[in-house]
Amino acid sequence: MALLQITEPGSPREPHSRKLSIGIDLGTTNSIVAGVREGKAFALPDLNGNCLVPSVVNYSETSVLVGQPALEKSAHDSLNTITSVKRLMGRALTDLVIREGKLPYEFLNESKTVPRIKTAKGLVTPTQVSSEIIKTLLERATATFENEVDGAVITVPAHFDDSQRQATKDAAKLAGLNVMRLINEPTAAALAYGLDSGQEGSVVIYDLGGGTFDVSLLRMENGLFRVLATGGDVSLGGDDFDSAICQWIIDSFEIEDTISSDERRAVLLEARNAKEKLVDSEFEELRFHLQGVDRQIRLTRGILEGLCAPLVEKTLDICKQVVNDAKIQMKDIDNVVLVGGSTRSLMVRKAAESFFGKKPLFDIDPEKVVAIGAAIQADLLIGNNPDSEVLLLDVLPLSLGLEMMGGLSETILLRNTPIPANQTREFTTQKDGQTSMKIHVVQGERDMASDCRSLAEFDLKGIPPLVAGAARIQVIFQVDADGLLSVSASEVTSSVKASIEVKPTYGLTEQEITQMLASSFEMAEKDASARMLAEARVEAARVVEALETALEKDGYILNDEVAESLKLGLEKLRAISRDGDYREINAGIDLLGKASEEFAALRMDMAINKALAGQKITEIEREL
C-alpha cells in the first residue's frame, strides 16, 4: 500500500472501494432505474422482470401506491390517481390550465405558485408526487444491490426550463436521494449509444417520449460527447397522440358534453392500447361500455396517422431549427438515433428517415437507453472509473433574459451556450434619484417578455440617488452544470452594494422542502431529524475529506498560520459532527467552507497555470 496517496481534485481517494450509484429516467408515462454491475449498465427489473415503472401515484386515506398497482386504480379512481405528473412539474396552476387544458384533478384554488392537488390523503404538490416515484425506484435499487445508494444522476428533458429542473431536484431531495447531477435525456441516450456502438462523428438524437420531445445534435469523439445544439417541446409526446385518438373517439360517439372524468380516463387508456397495437396490425376494433351503452369503433392505421401527422410535423420543424443552430450541413450528420417509447411508431420512424435521409438506429431499447446512459454517467461521477476519458459537454436549452422598458425581453445568455455559463450586463437608471429597480428574469425565445416564461422577479433596492443614467447596475447570470440559474444584481459606482440571489418563482422554498421532509406522510418528527442529522454528518465527512486531500497535496502553498487554522477548523468540524445536532453541523460546514475559500482560490490558480503550461509542453512535443 502506498504511504501517501496523491490524487487529483475530483478523483476518488480509494479507487478500490466502489460506491453505489444509480441513473434514473423519470418519464412522463414510465420511469426506469438503472445501475452498473461489473462495468455493465442495465435497467433494474422487478420480480416479474419488468423494468418499466408506470409514472402513476394513487393516494388513499391509508396508503400511497406507485407504479402498476396505482395504474390499475387509474380508471375508477381518477381524482386520486396522478398520472403524467412530469407535465405539472415546476409550473404554476394558471400556467397549467393554459398549456394542458382541462386536468382530471381537483386543485386547491388559492395556490398561486405551486399547484396543490386535493387527494384522499390530503393536499399534494407535483414535487411530492414525483418524489413518491423516486422513492419506489430507490427501493428497487437498494433491494437489487443490497446496499445503500450513494448518489444518483437524474435525467430531464433537454427543454426543461429552470423551474422544472429545480422541481425535479427538489423531488429527489424529498425522497432522500443525493443527486450528483441532472443531465439531459438526449445526452444520456447519446452516451449509452456512443459507448455501446463505439460510433464517432455527428449524431442526432431524436427523443420522443410520453410527454416531451427533444432533439439534440452531438459531436462524439474520443469519449467526448459535445452537444452542439438542442431543441424541443416540453408538451409534445405520445400522450398527445393518445389524447388526439381519445378525442376522435369521443367526437365520433358525440358524447363530449356528457362523458365523466372516469370514463374519459378509460377511453384514453384504450386509445393508448390501440396505438401500441397498431405498430403491428392494420386496424383495431375498439369496444366501450359508456353511459350504459355498448359502443364499438374501428381505428385503422390510416386514421391514426392522420390524427398524429400534425404532431410529427411539429417535431420535424424543431429538427430543422436544431440543424441550423448547430451550424452544420444535413449531409454532415453521420447517424440518427431514435429514443423514447413513442419512436416505436412506424410513422415516426418513416418521418425521421425521410427528413434526415438516413435510416435511423434504434439498436438499444429506446425506452431504456436514457436510464442506462444516466447510470453510466452516475458511475463515472461517483468516481468508480477514475481513468475514464468520457465527458459530457452540454448547452443551455432556452435563452435567458431580462424584461426591459416597454416589455421587451433582452437576451443575456443565448440558447445553445455551453454550460456552466456566466454573463454580466450593465444597466442604468431611467429617472433622477431612482433608488430601486425591478429585475424580471425570463426564459424563452420570444421578443416580448410576457410571451416568455417568467422565472423570477425581484427589486434591487438601496441604489444611491443619482441623476438618471449615472448609476451602474450590474446584473450577473450564472448557470451551473445542472442548467440551473442564479441571478445577482448590484450597483457598482457606490460602495453600497445591494445583491440578491434568486429562487424560481414557481419552485418550493428551502423552508417548504424542509417542512415537507419533516411532515412527510410516513415519517415521524423524530425520524426526520434523525435523517437530517445523518445527512449533515455525511456532508461534513465529505467536506473534511475534500479539505484534507487538498491540504495533503497543496498545503505547502499556505503560510503556516493559515494552514494551522484550517487544520484546527477541520478538527472542530470533526468534533461537532460527532456531538452536535444537524443545525450545528451545517453551521460548522459553512464556517469551514468560508475559511477555506482563499485556499480554494490559490489551488484553482495553481491548477490553471499548470494546465496552461501543460498546453505549451504538448505543443512543443508535437512539434518535435
Add this chain to the structure above:
Amino acid sequence: MLFGKNYFEIFDVAQTYDVDQKGLLKHYLGLQRKFHPDRYIASSEAEKRMNMQWVAEINLAFETLSNDLQRSIYLLKLNGHELEENPTLDKGILLKQIELREDLEEIKRDSNYELALTGFKKETEKDLESLKSHLKAAFSIGDSEAIKNLIYEQQFLTKLIGEIELFDQNPMEID
C-alpha cells in the same frame, strides 16, 4: 478579466484576428477534460464555486473567439477601443445596407421565396466571409477607425442572416 488571463491566453493561441480555430478547439476541449465540473464532484463547496467560475470563463472565451463578430469586438476592446452606440456610417455603406434590406423584404413578399432566399443567404454569407480578410489586415496594422467600420458592417450582415434564418423557419409568423 478573471483569473488574470485574456481569452487568447486561456487557449494559448496567438492574439490575432485570424485565430487558429483548430488549435482553439483542441485546447478548449483539453481544458474541459481537465476542469469540467464533473471532475470536481468530490471537491469542497468553495472549490466547486471557484471551478464553476473558471469553466464558465473558459466557455465564454471559447464562444467569443470562435465567433467571427464577437472575436472582432473583443480584439478591438483588447486594443483599447470601443464601438460607438450610434455610429455615423459611410454613406455608401448605408445605401448598400438599405438596398440589401429592401431586397430581403421583396423576397419575403414572394410566395415562391425559397430559391431566392437561399441565394440571398449565400450572397450575404459570402460578403461576411470577405470581411474577415479585411478585418485581418486592419487589425494587423492597428487602424482602429477602419476596424470599427468593418465591424459595423459585420454586425449588420450577421443580423441580416439571423433575420433570413428566422423567416426561413417561421415564414408565417413574421407577417
